Amino acid sequence: MRKINLFFILPVMILLLCSTRSMAQGQDANYKWVGNELSTVIGNSNADMNAVYLYNVGTGKYLNVGSIWGTSISAYNVGMRLNLTKISADTYHIEGVLETDDGHMLGFPHVLAGDEVPDKQSSWDRVFCDRISTNAYVDWTIKETSSGSKTYTLYCKNDATPAIVHGNRYLVVDPTASGSNRLSFIYPTDPTSYGANAQWKFITLQDLKDAFKAQFASSEAPADATFLLTDPDFMRSHKGIGKWVVSGLQQNYLPAKYAFNQEQPNTYYVGMGQMNAWPDKYTRQYGSYWIASIRNLGNNAYANGSVTQKVNVLKKGWYRVSCDGFYSPGAGSNLKASIFANVTGSSDGRSVVSNDLNVFGKEFNYTKEELTKTYKAVDVATESPYIKAAKSFETGIYNNAILVYVPADGDELNIGIKVSGSDKELDWTAFDNFQLKYCGDNDMLLDEDQTSLDYLTKQALVPTNAYTLILKRTLKTGLWSSITLPVSLTAAQFKTAFGEQAKLARLKGQDAAIPTRIDFEKVDLSNDDATVIEPCKLYIMQTTRKANVEAGSYSKRLNDGSQVTVQAPYYTINNVVLPTVPSPIFRENAHQTTTVSGDIQFCGTQINQTTTIIPAHSYVLGAKDGMWYHTANALPVKGFRCWIATNVNAASPAKPLTFTIDGELQGSTTAIEGLHIEGTEASAHGAVYNLQGQKVADDASQMGTLPRGIYVVNHKKIMIK
Structure with missing residues (x-):
């Protein structure tokens, strides 16, 4: 579950309303998103109508970042917030909230001299979210599939060399089966054979807010509230990383790069094994696998603490807080790590909740040296422990969730991770992909x-x-x-x-x-x-x-x-x-x-x-x-x-x-x-059974005639040597 911006979780079928209640804008009578007319999400006097998320009709996924370099697009359960600017008839610029030195628009990169080699094709033969007109093709043509459908196709005219990338390249979610909850994109010049995987709807921030209500229908999914969080996925170089407040831990933060030093004695680290001080081949391949970590590394004095973000919720009621994460105690450690959610000023047990994270299942091994190493281009064949953890998160096996009750509209909700008892240098807590959903009142x-x-x-x-x-x-x-x-x-x-x-x-x-x-x-x-x-x-x-x-x-x-x-x-x-x-x-x-x-x-x-x-x-x-x-x-x-x-x-x-x-x-x-x-008391006698449950003697007095082995009498094991 990798990197996103102002992200939010939206299930494939979202926000159902029974016929006796009014439906939120963007929903139909069958409880599915219908989307919005393109003209209504550009230059609207309501700012929440101008903040949009691209929803893929075929997969129910949303356009997000999370592939090559950590800045190319993928399709995921949560979406990246976008804004559209009209350039001419049917032509638009699409801007995300991700911004690097390369820009902040969606586009196909220009191919630089010397980059026309297979090893570098992944850096230009796809759409990135951090581009501008001087380094990429950023003009998007958006057309409705049929009048009034509120369903659209999007393509970018790509005239770059080599010829493999020429033509109108459509946004299409790859229909190939994937073992990950994050899907890839393909960019065909003809979308016809891809059906709904090439079709998109514009869901607005206003749609999301309208979905908050006290009572949900029986077949209705919770309303997404993840858009209230900043950097819930600890993405590469997110400017909002400071919204996560660190307490009790040691860190070396590099403000110019919005990155962290993973070396000892720093116990808090966000990244995948680099300081992100330079882009290289390792970043290109693994830049989407940033996660947050609390390590011990022998620094017991700063190995216990918390990472917290404060959120002002929209409405009172029940909220589901979830994240991917595990804690991995070193040998003999007292480490415990938990996901928590509490409402500022409340002592109600429903409003002050926590639960232990999943315990690491040891799907891979790691050392202190691997946790602190700076991985570079020469290490591209070796995945850091952080990358391995991030990939395990994508399978969903380390999901954690709690429900918390918020008693009043606008209350401040504190969510995060707490570590205690860490006293061994290999203690490690890894976490990522926070999500927030509103479940009604x-x-x-x-x-x-x-x-x-x-x-x-x-x-x-x-x-x-x-x-x-x-x-x-x-x-x-x-x-x-x-x-x-x-x-x-x-x-x-x-x-x-x-x-x-x-x-x-x-x-x-x-x-x-x-x-x-x-x-x-x-x-x-x-x-x-x-x-x-x-x-x-x-x-x-x-x-x-x-x-x-x-x-x-x-x-x-x-x-x-x-x-x-x-x-x-x-x-x-x-x-x-x-x-x-x-x-x-x-x-x-x-x-x-x-x-x-x-x-x-x-x-x-x-x-x-x-x-x-x-x-x-x-x-x-x-x-x-x-x-x-x-x-x-x-x-x-x-x-x-x-x-x-x-x-x-x-x-x-x-x-x-x-x-x-x-x-x-x-x-x-x-x-x-x-x-x-x-x-009852066990009898001194009784039938004798082997471990397969078969009776081998009518009474224990006959055991002397049996061969060596283990037998059961009166539900007790007896060994004959």
């Missing part, structure tokens, strides 16, 4: 302690509206727990609440090869838009993130004048819809097995069941250790939890089973030893 509450669904009915939730979910469900980080909800969640919503590396699985049934095992299958979380939790379905999950509201309480006023209060910690999830008030308890169809457990049935409850509703001989996940327990007695259970009942079509008690996820025994040895039978 209405919420719903789900509370695990409520003994009836009256509180949900009395919230008077509308099934065509989306709400910020306040979820009171006790979970422990890193442990498996059961989960059922009356609402659906997408992969993005699930990961926002429970962590980018969180896990989710659903019941599959009896293992085909090992009858004594019951299999769960993982739910794919890779597609952010896919629904991964369906209403009133039963799952097990493992959170990797603590609840993002950790202090205070939240009270929800009901339509009868009463209120329900929950104490922190609790989770917050944006844009959630309640399709209907569910039944308090529900059961999936029974799954047949060939074991003595007979049929098994996954059951769940949406309320706190204070009576013993879980039958004896059921399976439950223990809250303290995340292990499966085989119950000897009937049990009560709190809301949003599940259990597995056995022998649901028979009266005899079932014997213990083991459980896997995608065929993998959970916890390995721990899972075997941790399968406790509550309320």
Whole structure:
């Protein structure tokens, strides 16, 4: 996710409004951007109408920077703010907010003598955002695809030598599949075969502001608010880098180049392995991979602190703050790094939130020398650790998000990264690509302690509206727990609440090869838009993130004048819809097995069941250790939890089973030893099983006849040597 200016995030389908409410300018009845007439975004008396963003119809991406040199264009989820100037009929200059010594307009560079070689073609055979008429072709022809469509094609007449770049070069997003969330451009002289990838709409700053409203429709995406941030992507040599305020860290800032020195003892660094004091081949290839970093480098006194930007929001309500980032503790380190958001002057737990960044997964190694090295043209074959981190960010595996409540219009919101406990020289925190979205001012509450669904009915939730979910469900980080909800969640919503590396699985049934095992299958979380939790379905999950509201309480006023209060910690999830008030308890169809457990049935409850509703001989996940327990007695259970009942079509008690996820025994040895039978004592005798779950002897007294190996008796491992 690389470099941009006054950027903002806009989903492919943006800002839906139900028919009973007025639509923001730039939207249609199908909740898509319709764009604006070109004549209305030039010389308009409303300055917000003159600030435009180019939206690609075919991909839903926006024109931005982030390719060669860090100043050539790419297509991305967020867009670069532009201004258009009319030169003559259908001819315009396009200016961005990026400005270098080379200029500030979009254009094709002139080809200099000696540059007509393949090694340098990438420096001129593409559009850059920092050009002027003396060094590039900057005249753009913009034509509407059909009268009244508010959809346009854009091309620049390029007469440079060599002939390969001659002609009208159209702006087209490359249709080739990409593993990155940032797409490349191609510049054909005939756009016909590229369809909507060659078509563009002008979205204005006024459109974005109009999209802020208290209530969003059920199929509506949050309104982008990233345009309120300055340099959210820590782009190469951005003049607004000073809006990020550094506290407690050491830095060597080079104002003339808007760049930083990466050498020791500087702990704060923005860049990709150069000071940017000179342009060279390394900058040309990797200039788009600037990120922000907090390093230790043996400088403990200045290795802990924060990087913060203050934002005055437009409207009160819920905001989603996200970034890409990880923290990488050196061996034995106490390093912790978090993303935070807090409202100046507020002590409300909803308005003072933070959560740990993802822990670095060690996809690559790095050394202190590599973190401080100045990479030059001769090093072009070697990617610095910063470049490797930036590329991992582009895959989305290190996204972090929190929700914060802003209580009043115009309040000051502080967002950023905080590092603490850094005490080893290889401690490193890397971050980039901040985004801000407005989620409205209405919420719903789900509370695990409520003994009836009256509180949900009395919230008077509308099934065509989306709400910020306040979820009171006790979970422990890193442990498996059961989960059922009356609402659906997408992969993005699930990961926002429970962590980018969180896990989710659903019941599959009896293992085909090992009858004594019951299999769960993982739910794919890779597609952010896919629904991964369906209403009133039963799952097990493992959170990797603590609840993002950790202090205070939240009270929800009901339509009868009463209120329900929950104490922190609790989770917050944006844009959630309640399709209907569910039944308090529900059961999936029974799954047949060939074991003595007979049929098994996954059951769940949406309320706190204070009576013993879980039958004896059921399976439950223990809250303290995340292990499966085989119950000897009937049990009560709190809301949003599940259990597995056995022998649901028979009266005899079932014997213990083991459980896997995608065929993998959970916890390995721990899972075997941790399968406790509550309320009973282990017998001195019992059948003997191998690790594949097959019975190899009727009683432990026969173990002397067995070959060497590891066996299981009464759920304990025994080794025969």
